[in-house]
Amino acid sequence: MSYVFNPAPVAAIPVVGSESLFPVHRIYCVGRNYAEHAKEMGFSGREAPFFFMKPADAVLVVNDGATGEMPYPTLTKDLHHEIELVVALGKGGRNIKAEDAASHIFGYAVGLDMTRRDLQAEAKKQGRPWDIAKSFDLSAPITAIVPAARAGDINNAAIWLDVNGARRQSSEVTKLIWNIAETIEALSQAWELQAGDLIFSGTPEGVAAVSRGDVLEGGVAGLPPLRVKLV
Template identity: 90%
Template sequence: MSYVFTPAPAATVPVVGSDALFPVHRIYCVGRNYAEHAKEMGHSGREAPFFFMKPADTVLVVTEGTTGEMPYPTLTKDLHHEIELVVALGKGGKNIKAADAAAHIFGYAVGLDMTRRDLQAEAKKLGRPWDIAKGFDFSAPITPIVPADKAGDVNNAAIWLNVNGAKRQASEVTQLIWNIAETIEALSQAWELQAGDLIFSGTPEGVAAVSKGDVLEGGVAGLPALKVKLV
């Protein structure tokens, strides 16, 4: 078989303690999955989980101990940070039960769901898709993936983000409205999940705008910290 042009290399994320790379299939993101964040976005209550996606090649890998550089995106004057626990699937499936979800998880990472908030607000007002607000280049900075058996108790871990050394977001993964197992169950009812899928599980309260030159540093207890500078 030949191609009409050389295909782009697969998007990959390093694995902590291994030379192997994790090939990214799809990136699923859970919207408004912390109660306090839902409130700051004008919503409340435990609504049914809903999802949006980012292209696989929006990942911006930042290794531990380094500062990744993310270009400030075009078309926006209101870029927001959203720190998240990322779940990496090592096995796919359809209609996965929450009780069986752990068997499908390869590992965990820390990610940022960067958002062009002004474009998202305009899309919401017009009833249009969010792709331009969520799926732009480099919009998914991520740490290397820690295998599940080395990641500790992520379901009870602290999650946090500082901007230029000042606290912006601080919560616990226990505050997820839909926990990781429930999220996998709901996602697998809508899509056949695949090995290589990444799930950005939601962000806690404290999201706000950042500017060119700002340094974002965040993490989930037990996982490598993520540090990104906007350039």
């Protein structure tokens, strides 16, 4: 079979301890999934989980020990950082039960859900979709994926982000409103999940604006840190 033009290369992420790459199918993101972050965004309580998506080629892969360079995006004057634990699925399915979710997980990574906050605020005000705020080019910097068996006690891990060496975000994965297993259960009721799907599980409080030249360094205990410079 031929194509009318050459298809784009598959978005893929390195795997720690392997020469194989993890091909990205879809990127799902969970909104307002830490209580304190929900409060700083003007919400409270355990609302039903909700999701948005980024294109697979939004990933900006940053190898361990390297500093990735992310271009400051167009159309915004209020770019925000959101550090997140990323779940990489190795097996898909529909209506996955929370108690079975772990068997679908291939591994974990550290990611940033970069957000054009001013565009998001305007979209909310007008009742429009958030895509322009969340789904822009290279809006999902990410580390290599650590296989689940090597990731340690991820459900109790600390999560943090520094900007230019100053701590901005600090929490624990235990503070997720909807934990990883519950999130997979909810997602699989709405979509048929596939091997290669990434789930950005939510960000803790402390999100704020960043500027060109800023260096963002964050991590989740047990995983390689993520370091990105805005250019």
